[in-house]
Amino acid sequence: MPIVADNISYAYNVGTSAESVALRGVSFTVERGEWVSVVGHTGSGKSTLAQHLNLLLTPRSGSVSIDGAEAKPGSGESRVARRRVGLVFQYPETQFFAETVRAEIEFAPSNWGVSGGALKACVDEAVSASGLDPALLESNPFALSGGQRRRVAIASVIAMRPDYLVLDEPTAGLDAAGIRELIQFLSGVRDAGLGVVQVTHDLRSALSYSDRILVLENGSRVVSGTPEFVARHIIDNPVRGLVIPPVVRFADALRKKGMNVPLICEVDEMVRAIGIYKERNKKCGS
Amino acid sequence: MRFMSAPSIGQFIPGESFIHGLDPRCKIVATVILMTGLFMASGIPDFLLWFCLLLLCSALSGIKLGVILRSGRPVLFLVLVTVVMNLLWTPGTELARLGPLRITREGVLLASSMGLRLLFLVIFAGMLMMTTSPMAFSDGLERIMSPLSLLRFPTSEMAMMMTIALRFIPTLFEETDRILKAQISRGADFESGGILRRARSFIPILVPLFVLVFQRAENLAVAMESRCYVPGARRSRMNPLKWRGRDSSALAGLALFVVFAIFCDRYLFKAILAWLAMR
Numbered sequence: 256m257p258i259v260a261d262n263i264s265y266a267y268n269v270g271t272s273a274e275s276v277a278l279r280g281v282s283f284t285v286e287r288g289e290w291v292s293v294v295g296h297t298g299s300g301k302s303t304l305a306q307h308l309n310l311l312l313t314p315r316s317g318s319v320s321i322d323g324a325e326a327k328p329g330s331g332e333s334r335v336a337r338r339r340v341g342l343v344f345q346y347p348e349t350q351f352f353a354e355t356v357r358a359e360i361e362f363a364p365s366n367w368g369v370s371g372g373a374l375k376a377c378v379d380e381a382v383s384a385s386g387l388d389p390a391l392l393e394s395n396p397f398a399l400s401g402g403q404r405r406r407v408a409i410a411s412v413i414a415m416r417p418d419y420l421v422l423d424e425p426t427a428g429l430d431a432a433g434i435r436e437l438i439q440f441l442s443g444v445r446d447a448g449l450g451v452v453q454v455t456h457d458l459r460s461a462l463s464y465s466d467r468i469l470v471l472e473n474g475s476r477v478v479s480g481t482p483e484f485v486a487r488h489i490i491d492n493p494v495r496g497l498v499i500p501p502v503v504r505f506a507d508a509l510r511k512k513g514m515n516v517p518l519i520c521e522v523d524e525m526v527r528a529i530g531i532y533k534e535r536n537k538k539c540g541s
Numbered sequence: 542m543r544f545m546s547a548p549s550i551g552q553f554i555p556g557e558s559f560i561h562g563l564d565p566r567c568k569i570v571a572t573v574i575l576m577t578g579l580f581m582a583s584g585i586p587d588f589l590l591w592f593c594l595l596l597l598c599s600a601l602s603g604i605k606l607g608v609i610l611r612s613g614r615p616v617l618f619l620v621l622v623t624v625v626m627n628l629l630w631t632p633g634t635e636l637a638r639l640g641p642l643r644i645t646r647e648g649v650l651l652a653s654s655m656g657l658r659l660l661f662l663v664i665f666a667g668m669l670m671m672t673t674s675p676m677a678f679s680d681g682l683e684r685i686m687s688p689l690s691l692l693r694f695p696t697s698e699m700a701m702m703m704t705i706a707l708r709f710i711p712t713l714f715e716e717t718d719r720i721l722k723a724q725i726s727r728g729a730d731f732e733s734g735g736i737l738r739r740a741r742s743f744i745p746i747l748v749p750l751f752v753l754v755f756q757r758a759e760n761l762a763v764a765m766e767s768r769c770y771v772p773g774a775r776r777s778r779m780n781p782l783k784w785r786g787r788d789s790s791a792l793a794g795l796a797l798f799v800v801f802a803i804f805c806d807r808y809l810f811k812a813i814l815a816w817l818a819m820r
Contacts, residue, residue: 311722334728342726350723352748362745366728397752415728 256322257286263317277303279474290451292461295471296496309340341417345424347408357392363415381414402433419450459500560602560672565681567788572669578799587806588657612667627652675707
């Protein structure tokens, strides 16, 4: 059962001089066990879309349904929706308020009345899922390093056992190693059966890891589909602010020369593909 | 669901109009004159005159009347309380009676003029903020206060503090909104429970907000120092304020209006009423 956003539109500051349309009739689906990336430049409406998925915002027109039930505003139903769809904001470590990492992670599940042994289980599960060192549980979250804080923040959302995880720019401000670990973690979350939505401006990580991609520009859908399809489309019709990763451009150039290499792969895979190609050519030649 | 949104009240609306182009000192002094005048206004006809001035301001600033009037919204509750209090507790000629409550002729007059006066005060102050950028405003205020620096009053530091404070109001609103949404996403509930529980539920908002404010302050201090800010040092200006002829004429026109309004309120309207009564 998926989250389906059907033809949703949204505008900020309606009725004032600062009114701005953020989404124009965007449709979006994410299944459980699937990783969908929403990619766009600043101001493309991607964060606004993310906030619709757990009913922080309700569309001006169109609808959002979670697992077949249309999600309507109203404290009871939207609270249920928020538990099922965990939303991790950009720079989530700026929401810390508790004195220990444990209290920080306990916050979300205890808001839904989880307590005692069940609460402890939630925390332990979240800690191990996010790869956090359990020894840090009693330390002050403000004293941790950037990467550790990000993990605590994500663990604090995972701890409420959502069915979907929506992350707004989860890699922002992390170093290369931190990004790699985060991507690994998200793959694990997806493989565990959660639906993952990654909102990002980084086309590279979206192309390499997601199952499907939605590209937004100015609140409208530009293209959506498999990474291969989206890359193909953006190579042919460049989108402002989105940079095709060099390795994809390289692959595209090789393919245009008639070499049969995959369009989307990491550098080492590319080297291997070229090696195989050359060997095959040698055999054919001899 | 509605969350915190940046206040539309008292915010600068960029423009190229006559009023936008006036010197900020002129506008500040004008606002003070207007407020003085408003305190002297008492009758409904007088407030009609003031309303005409508001229409003129709207035309000269290019800001729609509706937007200008909206700046009175935050004090609406206060106005309502004032009106009700004056309406019910002013002794005089009785007009209507409802149980122990008496409404008098004097009460109606007093309540309406008090309410209107409060509204006009706030709306004219809003007018100043809508047509003056925060930078220009604090610049103007600094220059107006500059004679005080002879008495070793730190005028430029005061102006700098005010600029910073004004600059950070919208930013803080944005940050609060973001933190609020994040905690709601984690199941925070601000609506149920007793007073104590509700008060406690704001800790997850306030702590991150304080942390953020301190971080911002620290960053700002470093940025200012790295650009060699020294408190109290003499600085030249990129855009020195220039007092032009139109500033003088605007101020003179306004002063004339206020004198005229007071004259009308004190003598003319009363004379007309008396004349009408005689007929």
